[in-house]
Amino acid sequence: MRGEHNRQAGRQAGPQLYADVTAKIVAELEAGRVPWVQPWDGAKAGLGLPRNAATANAYSGINILILWSAVIERGFTVQNWLTFRQALSLGGHVRKGEKGVTLVYADRFTPKAERERAAADGDEARSIPFLKRFTVFNVAQCDGLPDDLLAPPAILPESETVPAAEALITATGAAFHVGGAMAFYMPSLDCIEVPPQAAFHEPVNYYRTCFHELGHWTGHPSRLARDLSGRFGSRAYAAEELVAEMASAFVCAALGIVPTVRHADYIASWLDLLRDDDRAIFRAASLASKAADFLLAFRAEGIEPGEGRAA
Template identity: 70%
Template sequence: MRANSKRSASGEAGAGKGGRSGASLYQEITDRIIAELERGTVPWVKPWGRAKAGLGLPRNAATQRAYSGINILILWGAVIERSYPSQNWLTFRQALGLGGNVRKGERGTTIVHADRFVPKDEKERAKAAGDEPQAVPFLKRFTVFNVAQCDNLPEHLHAAAEPLPEREIVPQAEALIRRSGADFRIGGDRAFYMPGSDTIQVPPQPAFLHQIDYYRTCFHELGHWTGHPARLARDLSGSFGSKAYAREELVAEITAAFVCSSLGIEPTVRHADYIGSWLKVLREDNRAIFRAASHASKAADFLLGSDADAEGADLREIAA
């Protein structure tokens, strides 16, 4: 929760401007997310208990870079729905380059990458006006395959990441909170971030039935905290019930899920009562989930101390 400031293919690359349009790709992915929410399944809080793959962010097996933004949600969905035992992915060409191959008949998973181009008429307009031409953002689609869909790959690419021993999860969570430098105020029975004072209020740990929920709550509020002007500078001005408020809550929820997964903590829905407002935002704007997931990736990277770009998954231009 955030208190408002007054109260505190068989091939690896799909068509960019060809094939299905960028607009239809936005809608296709948004419709998929909406359908899951309407069924009561929150895409960033998958039923990991029945998953074969361990917790963690999906990675490109060739580069070992983590995917980011909307691609995390897409690939998590594929891991759950198709019961893949690994979070490692490759393009068709990368599999060949590693001495392996995608098995015949396997269906790939479409992920996206943002790019820009300058239309011909914009170039002409800018030339006539003496202005800089304005580039238009669009999505490229790429097809990736889980390593479980491939044969003859080096054995280490199939190895699942070792789950973090439970006794180590709490120290890592404590270290992340301490490293953030955020001003936590412990007390009361509510959790919220106050943009005006740049402080986080959370109930004491004994108030939580399960200690791990204390950390889930802290990560949610830290998600809001990253939006302060001195950090990632998101719009935190929305009052309760507004679209801006719902959008920021969506960012914080996904941020917490990304951070939890990185630490080996199973994500949960902290604010299920917001699902209705999230659905409204997504139905009105088919780019909203892309922006939210992109902002959440940047927030999670900020908290985890990671500055590595994700493989083929940077949607910063689209999210601006």
């Protein structure tokens, strides 16, 4: 197993990996299941973002979707993961016969010929983006690890999730107008409008909607500077909605709020996008992680309400 892990850890991921991951997500969407909205009510693990047990860092991008799927499908009780070597470094080991989960890591490579060309021409060398694949194992697949790595994280009591959401929304300093019958973000005015909480059948949907619109808000030129110019029905519009949907799901999961699909009517356009471009879901998930991290940083950094933050 160790030799297999070492071979996989540094293996460059080719086009087939993009195709395989995208095909699985397309199949889920075609079946009416949304990969970033998992059936947490039947899960054995608590809601939250998957983390590396050795570093405590949260995984990001497409790896969140891959690990959420593995946790649900395989019935793991915690969302802590390790590489084969990390398990050994912590005094434990992966049990013989356990099957890991393949994740991806984005990197860039500058070919020798390009470096030589740049040196000769006196300009900057152009690097080529690519993915590396590596394998992780859930801590439940390991023996000999410290007990604290096997314990599920403390879950925020349900009675505290809404105050936490309210506090985060306020801390962003985003301009909110509560009223009307529609929820939207207006880039030209850099403001968000949402219906009053009483208009939602479930009060918590107000917060899910706010985080969806705040996902768009992070794309403003003064923040993460995404392309927000797409018109309704365009590929750019579908891509941005995909980013906002996943950003909302990631933020909700971090706060202990079960994510839901805010715009199920866009599933057809997402399917078109993913079928045409097998790297679209990787880009969208990466941008969604950046958006979620941007929003959650207000909570982590203790920014005072109304201060806001620019990238």
